[in-house]
Amino acid sequence: MKKDKRFKSVIGTVSNFFIFFLLAAFVTTCCIMLFISTLQESVGREFTQSEITLAAKITMVNVVLISACMAAIDYFRRKTTVERPVKKITDATSKMIEGDFSVRIEPIAKIGSDDSFNEIIECINKMAEELSGVETLRTDFVANVSHEMKTPLAVMQNYGQLLQAPDLPEEKRLEYARAITASSRRLADMMTNILKLNRLENQQIYPNLTVFDLGEQLCENLLSYESVWEKKNICIETELAEGVLVSADAELLSLVWSNLFSNAFKFTEEGGKVSLTLTADEAYATVKISDTGCGMTADIGAHIFEKFYQGDTSHATEGNGLGLALVKRVVDIMQGEIGVESAVGVGTTFTVKIRRNANEPEENG
Numbered sequence: 418m419k420k421d422k423r424f425k426s427v428i429g430t431v432s433n434f435f436i437f438f439l440l441a442a443f444v445t446t447c448c449i450m451l452f453i454s455t456l457q458e459s460v461g462r463e464f465t466q467s468e469i470t471l472a473a474k475i476t477m478v479n480v481v482l483i484s485a486c487m488a489a490i491d492y493f494r495r496k497t498t499v500e501r502p503v504k505k506i507t508d509a510t511s512k513m514i515e516g517d518f519s520v521r522i523e524p525i526a527k528i529g530s531d532d533s534f535n536e537i538i539e540c541i542n543k544m545a546e547e548l549s550g551v552e553t554l555r556t557d558f559v560a561n562v563s564h565e566m567k568t569p570l571a572v573m574q575n576y577g578q579l580l581q582a583p584d585l586p587e588e589k590r591l592e593y594a595r596a597i598t599a600s601s602r603r604l605a606d607m608m609t610n611i612l613k614l615n616r617l618e619n620q621q622i623y624p625n626l627t628v629f630d631l632g633e634q635l636c637e638n639l640l641s642y643e644s645v646w647e648k649k650n651i652c653i654e655t656e657l658a659e660g661v662l663v664s665a666d667a668e669l670l671s672l673v674w675s676n677l678f679s680n681a682f683k684f685t686e687e688g689g690k691v692s693l694t695l696t697a698d699e700a701y702a703t704v705k706i707s708d709t710g711c712g713m714t715a716d717i718g719a720h721i722f723e724k725f726y727q728g729d730t731s732h733a734t735e736g737n738g739l740g741l742a743l744v745k746r747v748v749d750i751m752q753g754e755i756g757v758e759s760a761v762g763v764g765t766t767f768t769v770k771i772r773r774n775a776n777e778p779e780e781n782g
């Protein structure tokens with residue numbers, strides 16, 4: 418295969434030389450004929466046959482030598498300025514095709530003002546960097562999903578085995594069946610979240626815009642946690658600006674509020690407080706959801722929007738670390754902003770700012 422390539426390249430070079438030679442021979446012959454006829458006229462004598470033959474031979478040798486030199490120079494120029502960089506690039510891309518995204522191409526020495534190869538190399542290096550990032554995310558994601566699935570599956574397996582014991586008291590049978598149901602629910606929740614996140618991340622989302630009262634949506638969402646706050650004796654405080662109409666995707670936004678409320682109630686101890694405020698100006702609506710829960714350190718706060726990240730392990734079984742990743746993705750789709758302020762032992766406040774009319778262009782500044 419390599420020999421074949423080399424043979425083709427030699428044939429190419431030789432044919433280049435011949436084309437070059439024929440061209441040079443034609444141009445030179447025309448010049449010489451012109452020169453001889455002008456010379457004959459100005460000197461006033463005809464040249465003999467042998468004089469013309471000698472001149473033709475010398476010209477022929479000159480043309481062959483000059484075109485051979487030119488072809489050789491052209492050959493080396495092509496080798497260094499075209500073939501070498503092309504080989505570097507094709508070698509690197511072949512490695513990427515095989516799945517090695519760690520390759521990077523060294524920039525080549527710039528010759529003259531043409532820097533096109535370095536521009537291509539820069540793009541390929543950037544592409545390799547992006548691809549290796551995506552690959553890491555993919556493998557991390559698979560590892561995380563497998564890890565998260567292991568615990569509930571092990572629980573279901575163990576309790577399933579226990580259920581097979583003969584003469585199991587009714588009370589135990591119910592306990593084991595409940596544990597299996599809870600674990601399968603956890604798995605189902607995780608799968609639902611993964612599918613939602615996958616849809617939000619990988620597909621072109623066209624938000625389904627409708628005009629609705631944001632305050633009403635927040636109240637409805639908050640009320641769905643009534644049984645939780647009553648059980649934990651959590652005090653609720655609300656301060657909602659009235660008549661805040663927004664044009665947004667109600668279903669997507671609802672996902673944001675339910676995740677933030679669910680976290681607020683989950684991380685707040687008995688007797689704590691959860692507050693909700695809604696303010697708005699002409700362009701933006703701002704929602705704050707605060708709690709007097711356990712709070713988090715700045716270190717934890719820096720990672721909470723990452724997939725599968727759980728800073729508080731004491732509540733690990735009540736979630737799967739995907740809630741805030743979903744929230745962040747939705748806020749990004751809505752071109753909004755989300756921020757968090759938290760202090761350990763004091764509480765946490767999430768602030769979400771969204772545009773009231775998703776159709777209008779964003780304001781500068």
Ligand code: ADP
Pocket residue numbers: 676680681684708710711712713717721726727728729730733735736737738739740741742765
């Ligand atoms: P999970 O469903 O496991 O809670 P999330 O993505 O919703 O996952 O949250 C990720 C992490 O962010 C949690 O494990 C917790 O450490 C932290 N967190 C989120 N909300 C709060 C809150 N209101 N108070 C304290 N920590 C929080």
